[in-house]
Amino acid sequence: MKETAVKTRGLTKRFGTFTAVDRVDLEISRGEIFGFLGPNGSGKTTTIRMLCGLLSPSEGEGFILGMDISAEGEKIREDIGYMSQKFSLYSDLSVMENLKFYSGMYSLGPKTSSSRIGELIKLSNLEGMENELASNLSSGVRQRLALCCSILHEPSILFLDEPTSGVDPAGRRNFWKIIYFLAEKGTTIMVTTHFMDEAEHCDRLGLMYSGQLLACDTPEDLKKELPGHLFSINTENPVTLLEHIRDSNEGIIDAYLYGRSVRILTRGKKLLIPGEMPSEKIKPSLQDVFVHYVREGRKTERNAA
Ligand SMILES: Nc1ncnc2c1ncn2[C@@H]1O[C@H](COP(=O)(O)OP(=O)(O)O)[C@@H](O)[C@H]1O
Ligand SMILES: [Mg+2]
Structure with missing residues (x-):
């Protein structure tokens, strides 16, 4: 039996009288790449924010590695990485300075920080760009840097919310190489995307519409x-x-x-x-x-x- 990384039962979020996420049941195994698809406004980001313990559910429950999203948000955040749709790099800081800034946010010691930054620069092909200002980077490189900033603390689960929107096909391929690498090492990944070629490469997909999870299966079985x-x-x-x-x-x-x-x-x-x-x-x-x-x-x- 594979270990469960993410589990929700009846997960619901209402904003006033509007239901943004409607009784969602999810189960994601450790090491899985789970794609989250759905039109704009279907509730993907709201679901992810609840799973990250950033937004409390109106109803239902959710667990991240057994931790309760309603009560253990702080603990959960230590063990997950979250690259939000609006992930902000500091545009007036260089690649290296951004990485150092975020490693400070995760309270990594100087030794761990520098070895981890070295590893990630290599993994994401940022070598030679250490001193470039973030504002000068192409969108593909910027997203790779944002990803590195989200995984400095080696999270066991990674939430990526539209990480490749606005990135060209070559840039998207490079980004996905890193996703595969992380999944192979055992990281669980939940990723939202609008690109069907990316969805095709997920182990399983959840299709959201109007707050509801309409279907959930492997790409093959969905077809x-x-x-x-x-x-x-x-x-x-x-x-x-x-x-x-x-x-x-x-x-x-x-x-x-x-x-x-x-x-x-x-x-x-x-x-x-x-x-x-x-x-x-x-x-x-x-x-x-x-x-x-x-x-x-x-x-x-x-x-x-
Ligand atoms: N803080 C909020 N207050 C009120 N409505 C919200 C809030 N956040 C999201 N919504 C609404 O909830 C719905 C789902 O949004 P969202 O989860 O961002 O969808 P998606 O990520 O799939 O595009 C949208 O109609 C959005 O306008
Ligand atoms: Mg969204």
Whole structure:
């Protein structure tokens, strides 16, 4: 049995009458890379802030390595790293000065501090940039530095909230190399992202919508669990085709635009549409899974309203 790193039961956060996180049950094993997906405003950051003991739950409970998030926030924070969406480096300090500043925040002694900083500079490829001002760094390098600042104290769990937004593909790949390295060494990682290629590389994914955890599984199983059969049609006029399909068809679970094509999810194995349009039966991508759950979530909301 794998050891549990993060566990929540019915975790809920209300702001006034608005429910930002709605009865979320999560279980993350030690060493797992857990991706947290969901549109803006779906409650990802609020969940993470509760898990870090920075925000108290309105209802439900949560445990980080067995520590209660409602009562042991301070203890939890010693054992976790948190790179928030707004993680701030000091732009008028150099790379080295930022690292030294944060190692002071974690009260690392001078010896530990300098050996740890040396290790992290190497790990994150910041060699030769020690004296650069943070304000002069590219967004990819800045995010790597922010990551180093969040893991100086060797946390056993790391929360990364959209760590690669605004970073170019090469920069994102470099960032993820560090994530893999940390996970291999046993660090548990919970990471939010908008990028499906990044989500694909997580051990498991949680899909949030409107405060609720709609699905939680490995990327492979999420794709397998998508109901029905998926078809793709390439056409000059995808919007017209989409309207036509939505108006006319029985046996269709859902239809939506996907880049320049139309994707159609059907109950039966055959897609029956008028005309001679060639359709191709395809395997769902994570993007399809994501679109499906978000659209289902919206439908449920509309029906409840
Ligand atoms: N302190 C707060 N007071 C009131 N509403 C909040 C507060 N923090 C977040 N929210 C709301 O809760 C919802 C979820 O926000 P958030 O957790 O930041 O979502 P995500 O990280 O998925 O984009 C949003 O509608 C947001 O406006
Ligand atoms: Mg957020």
